[in-house]
Amino acid sequence: MMGSASNEKIGVLLASLTARFTGKVCEIADRTKKLGQDDPRRITHSLKVGFALTLVSLFYYYQPLYNSFGASAMWAVMTVIVVFEFSVGATLGKGLNRGLATLVAGALGIGAHHLASLSGHIGEPILLGIFVFLQAATSTFIRFFPKIKARYDYGLLIFILTFSLISVSGFRDDEVLELAHKRISTIFIGGSACVIVSILVFPVWAGEDLHNLIAANIEKLGNFLEGFGGEYFKTLEDIAESKDDKAFLLGYKSVLNSKSSEESLANFARWEPGHGRFSFRHPWTQYLKVGALIQQCSYRIEALHGRLITADIQASPEIRNRIEESCTKLSLESGKALKALASDFRTMTKSPSADPHIANAKAAAKSLKSLLKSGLREDIDLLEVVPAATVASLLLDVVNCTEKIVESVYELGSLANFETVEATVSPEKSHELGKICRDKKSPMMDCPHVVIKITESPPVLPVNIGKTSQQILEV
């Protein structure tokens, strides 16, 4: 009896342990799957690292290659591991930093070794120690300069490393020149392997990521603004009825803290060669300016969102009804402007498709102001006016922000030579017509509203049908 009871206990214990274990394993598997699905480039990146590493370790396995480098081939393996980063820009930046720093530090290290060896057996280690101390302290201090930290931090680390390595090794091994030469050539091999694999096999461009991040951020603000009006002016019955997903209202939250990733992506992007629609000297700093304006706008939106969730003072229905239409319109049109801008920006085209929405938003702002100007009922509580007035004033701010974002994106468009798309009808219709024309494969002349592409023109062309028909002939 006793035995079977304790056996049972052990059985139950084992079962619960197995259940917990399998639960944990399933959870980890789920997370892994999600991580891969969120960005499949993570999987490709992992395989690319494995591939580059296996490639470089051939220097060890294959006899003719091993003959020329020997055990130093290990530096190539190490270089691949520490230099291979997710994006091409980061890999190139690290590779160039490592290569150049090794070159300069190698030369200086040989010089230090020679200088020290002149001073006899006792003086040599003392002098070497002083050199190493001085260069390490100086280089470490230089790493604190913000601009240098952003772009050359890794280079300075490798500078300290190589200088110490060469000059200190020289004390025991007189073949410093050969050591320096082997280190430089193996690092070159490892770095090249990284750069080649990262550019040729499913490249991940930091510049493209930055471009998409900015476009996504503009779109997120647009989504919020499109939905805000309807959400704020919901009646209590509406709120009770609707239990739908409001994720679109929270999308902007990630924009608030997007600055640091924008900065690091811009730093990486600067190392990247021209690729696709991005030239080598693409105006990445302008992206940061646009990003800063987007962030400014997101702070306003955060304040607006605060109005949605804190409802300690209820606005009087009279005021709400009075401003509802123009506020909703203002918010909706600002949102549409941003979304149109985001979609143009994503495809790197310049078109005035955001302009009509901006104009509408401004008209709504004007009518909102004049609505507010007309007098109030005598007996109204100012306290009941406050919430609505706040929303109105924040929305008026948002129109300004939106306009600034549009302007800065237009400026970026000119700097980066975005292609110009001229819309002769309202954007939706033009897209439809363009689609129909493309689908029918009809000759261009049959589609009077076809989209015309002209490069190098002012950011916003006035809509002018007369001119357009002339341009069709020029195409």
Added chain:
Amino acid sequence: MMGSASNEKIGVLLASLTARFTGKVCEIADRTKKLGQDDPRRITHSLKVGFALTLVSLFYYYQPLYNSFGASAMWAVMTVIVVFEFSVGATLGKGLNRGLATLVAGALGIGAHHLASLSGHIGEPILLGIFVFLQAATSTFIRFFPKIKARYDYGLLIFILTFSLISVSGFRDDEVLELAHKRISTIFIGGSACVIVSILVFPVWAGEDLHNLIAANIEKLGNFLEGFGGEYFKTLEDIAESKDDKAFLLGYKSVLNSKSSEESLANFARWEPGHGRFSFRHPWTQYLKVGALIQQCSYRIEALHGRLITADIQASPEIRNRIEESCTKLSLESGKALKALASDFRTMTKSPSADPHIANAKAAAKSLKSLLKSGLREDIDLLEVVPAATVASLLLDVVNCTEKIVESVYELGSLANFETVEATVSPEKSHELGKICRDKKSPMMDCPHVVIKITESPPVLPVNIGKTSQQILEV
């Protein structure tokens, strides 16, 4: 003539070049000086790195030490360079990551080498290649998990490095055991040198930096709020007269983007042993919560600041005058509450010194609401009400934010066992009295208002004079 003219030209050119060069040198010298003055720990850190490096390179210079490690002593030098970071936490984190990863990867690498060597001369490189590929790809993918990236990123890098190094080297050199042993022991030496120097010589604690950063951020918001009321309700004549420095109004800007530095400091702080007033299990995550609330408040303040600079609609003087007193009071008292809180927080004490200010701010909020409740003149423009109403509503929000910050700091105080300071009179007076008592070196009983310290008590003690005199006897 011609010769002297060209000589003159060269002279002018040389002079201008020298001037530009000296100008540039002076600029760099100024910046260097400023960098050192802003944080003198940067200079000490640079010297510490130089010192640790020179110390470890003794393994190369000093014959008896060299005999035991040989050329492998270079690993110790490399370890010092890559592991030594600015704060103790970062150094410890990197050192432990490097040490543990080397240990585990070394063992696995030896295993992989043995397994591969069983499969004959042709099979060995193929099997090794497969092992290296698989572990590199897997480890690289694991580095994408956010939690692992935050704490163990460097460990995984070193894991890939050591595994590849040991298993691939094994193909050429059968003494892998010795290689692994030497690598582990030299890394241990280098890592210990870093950790010892970074803890013993002018240590920089990430935890202390995080603590001070949070205190400074609370204070910055307090500074803004203290000044805001006076600034907003300035008359036009005031504005024309005053040309004083408004830096205190912009201090909060750095708070907006403080999240990423808070997170990395908290990550480093978790590695640190107990030091000074911080225990090993100090509630660093609560710091992040406080930080998030501070950020929330800074967004409101950004919106308030926007009200200072955009003045496209001027509020009617009637409304301005009506709300001026309570708004100014509300803002001032919120600011004072935050500043009192910051100063308590900085010294890691719990005292109710912020509470009276919070109570005052809430009273001001109440009176502001009732002021707004009373009717308006019949002919007033709602448009002229909007700016003042917005400021009022944002300020009401700020009171809520301030209260939340105070609560979360009190919670942190309980979690971290801050010392309790009970103020029996208003905070300023109590400080003054305390100071007088300390200055006079009078016996404690002569100072009825002396500050009493009790540990482990509820965060906010009610002010109670009767109880205090009893507690004095218990001290």
